[in-house]
Amino acid sequence: MTGSGATADPLADALSGTTLRVLLGAATAALLATVLTGVGMAPGWLGGGLVMVASVVVASVMVGRHPDSPVPTLVSGAAVVIYVVGGAPVGLVLAIGPLLHAAHVLAGLAAVVPPPARIERPALRPALRRWATTQAATFPVLVVAAVLL
Amino acid sequence: MTAGWQPTWALRRAAALVLLGCGGALVLGMPGLALCVLPLAVGSARAWSRGQAQQVSLAVQIDTVAEQHRPSTITLQAQALGATELAAFRLPPHRLRHGAAQVVLRGDAGSRQLSLDLDTDSWGTQEPAVAGVRGIGRDGLWITPPSTRHVPAVRILPATRTVPAAELPARAAGQVGAHRTRRPGEGSELLDVREFRPGDRIRRIDWRVSARRDVLHVRHTAVDADADLVLCLDTRWDVAPALAGTEVVEGSSLRRAVEIAASLATTYLHLGDRVSLVDLSLPVRNVRPGSGRRQLMRIRWQLAGMTPDRHLRRHSFRPDAVPNGAVLVVLTPFLDRHIDEVLLAMVRSHRDVIALDVLPTPRLDRDDGYVRAAVQLFLAERAARQETLRGAGVVVAPWDPALLGEMLRRRARRR
Numbered sequence: 001m002t003g004s005g006a007t008a009d010p011l012a013d014a015l016s017g018t019t020l021r022v023l024l025g026a027a028t029a030a031l032l033a034t035v036l037t038g039v040g041m042a043p044g045w046l047g048g049g050l051v052m053v054a055s056v057v058v059a060s061v062m063v064g065r066h067p068d069s070p071v072p073t074l075v076s077g078a079a080v081v082i083y084v085v086g087g088a089p090v091g092l093v094l095a096i097g098p099l100l101h102a103a104h105v106l107a108g109l110a111a112v113v114p115p116p117a118r119i120e121r122p123a124l125r126p127a128l129r130r131w132a133t134t135q136a137a138t139f140p141v142l143v144v145a146a147v148l149l
Numbered sequence: 150m151t152a153g154w155q156p157t158w159a160l161r162r163a164a165a166l167v168l169l170g171c172g173g174a175l176v177l178g179m180p181g182l183a184l185c186v187l188p189l190a191v192g193s194a195r196a197w198s199r200g201q202a203q204q205v206s207l208a209v210q211i212d213t214v215a216e217q218h219r220p221s222t223i224t225l226q227a228q229a230l231g232a233t234e235l236a237a238f239r240l241p242p243h244r245l246r247h248g249a250a251q252v253v254l255r256g257d258a259g260s261r262q263l264s265l266d267l268d269t270d271s272w273g274t275q276e277p278a279v280a281g282v283r284g285i286g287r288d289g290l291w292i293t294p295p296s297t298r299h300v301p302a303v304r305i306l307p308a309t310r311t312v313p314a315a316e317l318p319a320r321a322a323g324q325v326g327a328h329r330t331r332r333p334g335e336g337s338e339l340l341d342v343r344e345f346r347p348g349d350r351i352r353r354i355d356w357r358v359s360a361r362r363d364v365l366h367v368r369h370t371a372v373d374a375d376a377d378l379v380l381c382l383d384t385r386w387d388v389a390p391a392l393a394g395t396e397v398v399e400g401s402s403l404r405r406a407v408e409i410a411a412s413l414a415t416t417y418l419h420l421g422d423r424v425s426l427v428d429l430s431l432p433v434r435n436v437r438p439g440s441g442r443r444q445l446m447r448i449r450w451q452l453a454g455m456t457p458d459r460h461l462r463r464h465s466f467r468p469d470a471v472p473n474g475a476v477l478v479v480l481t482p483f484l485d486r487h488i489d490e491v492l493l494a495m496v497r498s499h500r501d502v503i504a505l506d507v508l509p510t511p512r513l514d515r516d517d518g519y520v521r522a523a524v525q526l527f528l529a530e531r532a533a534r535q536e537t538l539r540g541a542g543v544v545v546a547p548w549d550p551a552l553l554g555e556m557l558r559r560r561a562r563r564r
């Protein structure tokens with residue numbers, strides 16, 4: 001029985017901390033997949049490169065599970081190093097830049113929001129807006145650089 | 150209250166990746182490296198600003214006494230959030246109707262308030278706890294230390310439901326109350342009208358009858374008296390939780406006992422009777438006889454704190470502990486012979502004893518032969534003991550709001 005004067009749930013449409021971590025894992029997987037594809041490991045995906053797929057999945061899961069640790073830093077750094085070592089075209093930065101930034105922001109938020117926590121949606125809008133405006137400002141620079149270099 | 154920002158892994162990551170990208174670009178001559186971390190560097194620079202050192206504080210408002218099925222709210226207010234972008238609340242482990250253990254709200258409005266309903270569907274005591282809040286900077290680069298606040302215990306009083314009532318027998322002593330007696334004396338109930346005799350009080354003269362008969366007549370009345378109801382709870386066991394996982398019974402014996410006691414206390418205190426509470430396990434939870442709304446609050450307060458205690462400390466009643474003429478209602482699941490001895494001792498002291506069986510309905514639909522046989526054996530042994538008690542003069546019955554009134558009426562007629 002609910003009391004007659006009970007208030008409505010103020011967190012009815014809230015997100016959970018787990019959702020943030022899932023998004024972080026997805027962003028990390030997209031980042032790694034983009035880098036590995038860009039450096040010429042694409043045949044590995046189709047030709048039975050299960051080790052590569054498993055590595056991406058494991059790394060993404062580890063990042064999603066431990067955002068408040070050095071793991072996201074190591075995985076992001078590894079992505080950048082693979083990009084350098086693999087000799088990928090400069091144009092790949094058009095994908096790597098936004099994904100690296102998204103993974104960084106998601107990891108920052110997921111690190112301070114425990115999985116069972118509930119987050120009201122407006123709380124995430126400033127971060128989303130900041131990410132979008134940053135992309136809007138830097139993407140033209142990346143495009144010009146990719147064309148010139 | 151705490152002050153100061155603390156860096157997080159996100160800040161260290163931003164610094165490391167920007168250094169890696171820019172340093173690598175300079176050393177290796179690969180501008181692509183710097184371009185990779187350009188959005189991250191710009192975004193982190195924008196999020197870097199954190200304002201002055203924060204002094205986030207937390208205020209908690211909560212009613213320490215709530216009523217079952219009535220709304221009650223806990224309000225947490227984070228103050229002085231300043232440039233904090235998010236406010237992460239750690240809620241106390243009280244039973245809440247909505248919410249989770251932790252809640253994150255937008256916090257750039259200076260202060261944020263979070264109001265959540267307590268779950269008052271069941272009575273009981275929610276233990277004191279600690280709530281906390283911490284501010285989170287932009288993109289999680291900075292975080293403030295937690296600010297904590299003590300949250301007091303909340304006692305949810307059992308609901309007050311009235312049940313069909315019967316006339317309780319009046320006390321043998323006393324001069325005031327709502328019940329009639331047969332004892333002559335000062336009171337409101339007229340016994341007869343007789344001629345005036347020396348020694349009669351002038352104010353007892355019935356002037357109307359005296360004028361009609363031309364001789365002084367006085368009114369002869371019976372004294373008024375109140376009635377006592379003593380509610381005894383056998384709180385040694387809470388059967389359903391004790392058998393959790395076995396699915397042998399549905400419900401909880403202690404919960405039923407408390408709700409019945411609250412209903413009886415509400416009913417008879419509203420009628421003007423005196424009600425007391427006796428916990429057969431913990432005398433500290435007893436409530437002495439009394440009447441009125443404050444007495445009802447006292448009894449409900451003690452009932453809300455009832456938890457099982459395995460020791461039966463009350464084996465008998467002192468003669469002055471229970472008023473003469475009081476009706477004793479004992480609420481027990483009849484689990485062992487100790488309670489039988491207590492009931493027989495009560496009957497031997499010439500008191501009206503009604504023992505209400507509060508054992509939840511056992512489930513006999515399980516296929517497990519051993520459990521089913523054990524439950525049937527226990528029920529048979531219990532029924533035999535109850536029959537023995539009935540033979541000794543104890544009224545043993547399952548709880549039925551109408552049945553109790555009927556039993557009291559029958560006993561009153563026998564008197």
